[in-house]
Amino acid sequence: MKEKLTDRLINSLAPTDKRYEVRDTVVPGFLVRVGVTGLKSYYLVYTGEDGKRSKYKIGLCDAVSLADAREEARRRAGEVAAGKNLNQVKKEARQKSIAEKSQKLGTFIDDIYRPWREAERKRADEDLDRLKLHFGGWYSKPMTEITERKVLEFRQKRLGKGISEKTVNRDIAALMAVLSHAVRVGVLKESPLKKFKQLKVDMRTKVRFLSKEEDARLMELLEGREAKAREGRSSYNRFLKDRKKPLKPEIREDQFSDHVYPLILIAIHTGCRPEELLELDWKNVDLGHKTLTVVGAGAKSGQTRHIPLSNKAVEAFERWQRSPGSKKKGLVFPGKTGKPMERLPRAITRVIENAQIEDFRPYDFRHTFASRLALAGVDLNTIRELLGHEDISTTLIYAHLTHDHRKEAVARVFG
Known part of the structure; x- marks a missing residue:
């Protein structure tokens, strides 16, 4: 159907059970398409250099005036005559727009980095939360605008607030990992932080571990806590019995x-990381052979390791198995929902504080395990294997506690 398009004609076009078109007699290839829903759109039909006929959408009739649409059709027809493929140009523009959008830090993290990180890394939320907390203000910016100068300014501000160099390095490392992944998937040609140098951190600083006196105070407090819990349960049962209610x-x-108590004991006697303990399954605790297996999927290194259990560790597991709160199978220390807890219970920190053990974190139970091995003369490589360190350099923080050939050398020469 061909006819000179006018506003009156377009307004009179009614929908049918099939889509149809009305071609303009003024501008060749210019037409109005009427959909079955009544939606009307302007198009230009053209033949490209390859001989194929294509339709280029100009816009909706409700959004573009007839005069503007006709003028647009003339202009686009001229571009076709000059050799342009209109739909290809539109496709490339759309792809460019998508690419530019994905180059924004926040969009890339949410659409590309987050799904990859959650699928391929354990506890991805920690780094994703870190990124949002420290770099959320940069999310609307293209990643190419994240310059070394900008990151240096961020670092100076953090250090000025008294944040440790190690923590600041970890914050920036999370951002660098995002940019490196953007290069890996082809969103960036190279990371703007490719040559950025992290702060040098002393990796052999003194580690915090329980002294004999602190250990004794902690165990005494934990036993007292258990005695109080037993008495509390007995008292409550007497209360229930008097009222003829079911007893606990x-x-x-x-x-x-x-x-x-069992979490603390097992942490001290196995050196497991907190997240390894929280994801520990009874099937990986072999009390018969006195072995605990940390499976690769739950380990920071991604490698499975086997830890021999001391008699005290075995006793702790067996006592926990007999306890009312133990599930006997599945997770050794399940959360309230039956799934792994996100972090060690706050009660552990309170116990440490109540035992008057200062400057000590729950993670230092792992240091306690390693330090006691070093003090007993166990070689660093064995300690590395038990802790699951990928590199011996990480284990060197315990070197000053081991039998040191340097001490012998100085003593031999200078007495």
Whole structure:
């Protein structure tokens, strides 16, 4: 159907059960398409250099006036005559727009980096939260605008607030990982932080571990906590019995009242990382052969390792198995929902504080395990294997506690 297009004609076009078109007699190839829903759109039909006929959408009739649409059709027809493929140009412009959008830090993290990180890395939320916290203000900027100068200014501000060099390095490393992944997937040609130098950090600083006195205070407090819990349960059961209500299971001396005490004991006697303990499954605890297996999927290094269990560690596992709060199978220390807890219970920190152990974090139970091995003369490579370190350099923080050939050398020469 061909006719000179006018506003009156376009307004009179009614929808049918099939889509149809009305071609303009003024500008060749210019037409109006009427959809079955009544939606009307302007198009230009053209034949490209390859001989193929194509349709180029100019816009909706409600959004573009007839005069503007006709003028646009004339202009686009001229571009076709000059050799342009209109739809190809539009496609390239759309792809460019998508590419530019994906180059924004926030868009790239949400659409590309986050799904990859969550699929291929354990506990991805930690770094993703770190990125949002420290670099959320940069999310609307293209990644190419993240310059070394900008990151240096960020670093100076953080250090000025008293944040440790190690923590600041970790913050920046999370950002550098995003930019490196953008290069890996072809969004960036190269990372703007490719040549950025992190702060040199002393990796052999003194580690914090429990002294004999602190260990004794901690164990005494934990035993007292258990005795108080047993008495509390007995008292509550007497209360229930008087009212003829169902009683709660009594807590025996060979059981734990909750997971705080066994978590601390097992952390000290295995050197496991907190997240490894929280994801530990009973099937990986072999009490018969006195071995605990940290499977690669739950390990920071991604490598499975086997840790021999001391008699005290075995006793702790067996006592926990007998306890009312233990599930006997599945996770050794499940959260309330049955899934792994996100972090060690706050009660552990309170126990440390109540035992008057200063400047000590729950992670330092792992240092306690390693330090005791070093003090007993165990070689660093064995300690590395037990801790699951990928590189011996990480284990060197315990070097000053081992039998040191340098001490012998000085003593031999200078007495």
